[in-house]
Amino acid sequence: MDTGDTTFILICSALVMLMTIGLALFYAGMVRSKNALGTIMQSFIIIALISLEWILWGYSMAFGPDKWGIIGGLEWFGLRGVGMEPHTVYATTIPHQVFMIYQCMFAVITPALITGAFAERMRFGPFLLFSLLWATFVYNPLAHWIWGAGGWLGRMGALDFAGGVAVHVSSGVAALAAAILLGKREGYGSEELRPHNLPMTLLGAGLLWFGWFGFNAGSALTAGSLAGSAFVATHVAGTTGALSWIGMEWRITGKATTLGGASGAIAGLATVTPAAGFVGPISAAFIGVLAGVGCYLGIMAKNRFGYDDSLDVVGIHGVGGVIGLLVTGLLANAAINPAGADGLFFGNPGQLGIQCIAILVTVVYTFALSYLLLKLVDKIFGLRVDLRDERSGLDLTQHEETAYNI
Amino acid sequence: MDTGDTTFILICSALVMLMTIGLALFYAGMVRSKNALGTIMQSFIIIALISLEWILWGYSMAFGPDKWGIIGGLEWFGLRGVGMEPHTVYATTIPHQVFMIYQCMFAVITPALITGAFAERMRFGPFLLFSLLWATFVYNPLAHWIWGAGGWLGRMGALDFAGGVAVHVSSGVAALAAAILLGKREGYGSEELRPHNLPMTLLGAGLLWFGWFGFNAGSALTAGSLAGSAFVATHVAGTTGALSWIGMEWRITGKATTLGGASGAIAGLATVTPAAGFVGPISAAFIGVLAGVGCYLGIMAKNRFGYDDSLDVVGIHGVGGVIGLLVTGLLANAAINPAGADGLFFGNPGQLGIQCIAILVTVVYTFALSYLLLKLVDKIFGLRVDLRDERSGLDLTQHEETAYNI
Amino acid sequence: MDTGDTTFILICSALVMLMTIGLALFYAGMVRSKNALGTIMQSFIIIALISLEWILWGYSMAFGPDKWGIIGGLEWFGLRGVGMEPHTVYATTIPHQVFMIYQCMFAVITPALITGAFAERMRFGPFLLFSLLWATFVYNPLAHWIWGAGGWLGRMGALDFAGGVAVHVSSGVAALAAAILLGKREGYGSEELRPHNLPMTLLGAGLLWFGWFGFNAGSALTAGSLAGSAFVATHVAGTTGALSWIGMEWRITGKATTLGGASGAIAGLATVTPAAGFVGPISAAFIGVLAGVGCYLGIMAKNRFGYDDSLDVVGIHGVGGVIGLLVTGLLANAAINPAGADGLFFGNPGQLGIQCIAILVTVVYTFALSYLLLKLVDKIFGLRVDLRDERSGLDLTQHEETAYNI
């Protein structure tokens, strides 16, 4: 065991935990003030709910003893056998529980990301149930496939450094299912659904960026060259994501917006996530540019297709995740990370194919399961608040609170 | 000296420092907007005031050469002799000053916690004086008793991993003394004393949770298994604290609130604090549940007894601290931490008795001294703002500022 | 390579990155609400813009192979040759890129600091251009002179631990040039230009303080005694800065303000920056007091001389930086840092002279270049928004957004 590595992953765990707080603010700033608390609460309570799920069965399903490449067994239910000695495969220089809690924070933020799609209109109870089911039946298997020892996507050679498959594509696709199934908010397209507190959104974006260092660099699981490289790639992609997004805006609407800068940074950070530990800084800069342009166009798509993905989870995490997994197949460089592989541009075209399979599988599986789970919860309990409650806002009707009395 | 451990404690120090900022926001969001700045300022300036006190005499009183088990001598006044070589007893793998500054952050947050009890009605000058006196005459001795080399509670075998005695019980009990002595806010019970900015409170809760990893895991003082274990226990208890609190709410008022989620998390985190390094994750989950239920009932008590503990310091930190110390006597497990001891459930009933003594002593000493100091400052300078100032708010009358011009 | 050190500098990099977010909030809270987003955006987008500049040519100019003591060559353009092996001179125990990214965060925050001087009145496009030019032609050379291997100020023996020359004095002096050149805001002196959201400013100050541990302690580049010492010095100076500032206020206006507490803390932290790794805690306390008093008077100067340094960059960073470099010449103690030198009070009067030269050179070079660059951009594009836009605010006119719809 190494005190440097243990420190690194403990602090990175704290950083990733903070991301979900950042996300709560990032999202809440964009909704109308009558839904501010409801929106924050969706992320906040997911920290609690999914962490509990994780220590009970989630970690075991995702990282427990492999069954047929498809799922982890329940041998580690309630963290039985997950002790302080390092695991022999995962993160061998730190206590096993530290690896577990680090992964917990990933399991937490993923369903929180989805909440942006159904913002301002989901009932609290059914939301909790859906999130729990989704974490169990979508996140856990995906995490196992790509990161679990023996998981089939990982064994196939799919490269996903810190969460293209299980985190961004999955949340983006689930978001699409939710946006379609729940339908639009009242007034969408006609009324002014303007952000109520953009400074809060910018603060959230700042905390997300800060925490993302823990997310991506921490995924090296040891504090050495790889962590350094992932850290740099992450920062650079956030940077060029922000710049290219406001560049797009400048061209199209004539002004760069603050929300655009923040959105572009998040797009860059999300997109570089699967690639972070496989690419150098110049590739990362290029990935950020692709992210800014691609996700900006992704967001525009919403208007074309007419679904109300309220806070653009599809456009940013879905599109970003797909781009990120694809470019990993192009730009991965085994010189940066010998445990990885080369991509197309470094002479290994097969990698791109593998990445495509990983994307396809993730999209199909996630969409089908998410739709099913949403439908199920909807049938039994009803997902959507009624119109009167939607007008009054989540804060009053779901929580009997008001955000501001200023 | 170990670079991993030194990094760990330096970063944890920064995290604990950030907790007091988080606390400032957590509290300020709950007061009325005319008191927002005054409330933030009470925490903010305590960082400055008590840090200075700490390097001058506080550290020496708490951790300096023991006198009769009761207090540290002033040999280390102004950090004389507190250098960069590791101390031989405290945190032997890091510079002595690093241990000192880490402990400084604990000394800072404790009196800041108390401010919630007398929110919206204390004069600024007398508040400073009281805090200084309290830190000197209550915190320093308690810290010495429980953590100082030779302190009598520690020698007796009382278990308190990261601050049940000196931090939570002491601040909770001082809060009770303050609430009783200062009396209720005008309008308490009749007017609407609603939180003015709950998103701020949620942000504060998020920063507190984030920083608490530094508080509890850092208390291992070295980045190894124990730190990992404490980190996991902390996170799990925060989690089940939040869930059980909103569960209580759901049963009693029919809705889960955002403030409830945040309060429950803080309750869980506070309650697990003394136990964090002695229990496994399942015990921690259980502690969180106790915290959520116990502190919720603790808060209800306020209404029964009729004191105005404005932001529920008694109900959360007092009750939580007591529960935490008690359950440590039940659930402590020497297998988790050989430097600790077993609790009742692991075959050592004596530990529970010791914990009870520690609680009793802390409650009695803190209440008596706090009441005395408050009374003293009140007699000489007057603690409470006059009615007209209370109506205008602390911001205008104590600081000549307004929080918002939006 | 050392995992402890690598962890340390990675986390410190994240902390310093967070400072610029903190700065965005610190500044934005002080402007009027119509400029809140524009102000945040100036800091936020600088993170992106200057980070890109840094990996392209900035790092190479500042730390690349020395040319005549004056500038780094462009050999490292686009990070060519900046790999994962430790550099032989800079931070020899961590990957070279980690040192690079840590330094990146310094390059980012410096031009962000300047934005406080021209708050509420600069056009967005020209602002971007100016910042890019300034980073290139002012920051990079200064950083090379003082910290680059072979830089002439460093070789001369000037002591600047974490950024007196390149960060605080330079930003403060550039701020002066900008304030003079842009002229006053409409209504300055007659209308109420009150802060619109001081809780946001306090949050920003809190994040700055938190991040400053990464800034100053991280500058030790290894997690040992020196880092510990710098950490303590930093905290202590922030502390006494806050206390002495509100002490000044109390004497002069009769009340201590919250903004004063925050300003004093920032003043203390800025002032101790060049000295942090060369002085003990008692010296640091003294430096904080000087900072609180000196910067308070520095801010008053604005009223006397009549320039509109809107958020007091000159008064805090300029004055603080100068004081900090000077006192380093007085209080530096080779016993604390053998790689440093003794100051006047420790028997080496020559050091004070060297520090004076460093200050003088920085002031003259920065003022001249900054004025020139501002003038240039002004001539070509026009720096200042027109009066109508100034009245409507930056948010609407530069970004077509509103900060709040509450």
Next chain:
Amino acid sequence: MKKVEAIIKPFRLDQVKKGLSEVGIKGMTITEVRGFGRQRGHKEVYRGAEYQVDFVGKVKIEIVADAAMVADIVKVIQDQARTGEIGDGKIFVMPVEEAIRIRTGETGKEAL
């Protein structure tokens, strides 16, 4: 001249504004207000303490117009603001003696 003052539900503002434009109203002034009336307020709960908030967020529209326009204005507001539920609000009509446009000094109808 008359002032028509209407207290309506906030989410109907856009519709009312559109309706008024269509009948030729060129100006109006809007204020966020809180109403107390037959429509019940709501309950809020903070740490177990219940608060009954009696006031409901409303929007006040003020239109100064020629007396001849009043009937039209009232009709538009009634049509566009009515949801049929308690709390739809009120319209009040009051006398105005003079109106002046600050920019030009025009008075009376010309000023509107």
Next chain:
Amino acid sequence: MKKVEAIIKPFRLDQVKKGLSEVGIKGMTITEVRGFGRQRGHKEVYRGAEYQVDFVGKVKIEIVADAAMVADIVKVIQDQARTGEIGDGKIFVMPVEEAIRIRTGETGKEAL
């Protein structure tokens, strides 16, 4: 019909509202306003710069009522809002020509 408009100290709102309910007033509309008057404002200081803020936070209550009720309303407000200190505020009475309930179209007294 008359409109009674009262500018009062915010912290007396609850009391006034209660008093009005007791004399049978079923509706009113409240606006946050800032008042300028004999009551001095306050000083604020930001980084040593002093600002004299002349405006004081007040609450405006508007009640449209039958003329017969005006005396009662005025009395209640006077009783409940008075603290005896400068800045207690004013009551103004104005004519109202018509009142309409949007939901039902009722007019006059019925609409209130």
Next chain:
Amino acid sequence: MKKVEAIIKPFRLDQVKKGLSEVGIKGMTITEVRGFGRQRGHKEVYRGAEYQVDFVGKVKIEIVADAAMVADIVKVIQDQARTGEIGDGKIFVMPVEEAIRIRTGETGKEAL
């Protein structure tokens, strides 16, 4: 007695207030309002979606004064609030039947 109600551009408030004080006005009440009129609003863009915001922030000043003062008041407001650009706002004059000072119970002119 009359009520003079003026809708002006917010940044002219201080000037108008000063002017009114100079002609002897001792009290007034200010409300933040949003105006709709000839002055165009502004565009806002959030993630590519454009919103046309028609309402412009304005300040409403209400002064109850003796009828004899009205001309002076109107003049001051016109002088101090005019920038000459569209959106400078309006002044309306309305009848007030009674004014009462809450603190003393004084009525009529004495109450102002």
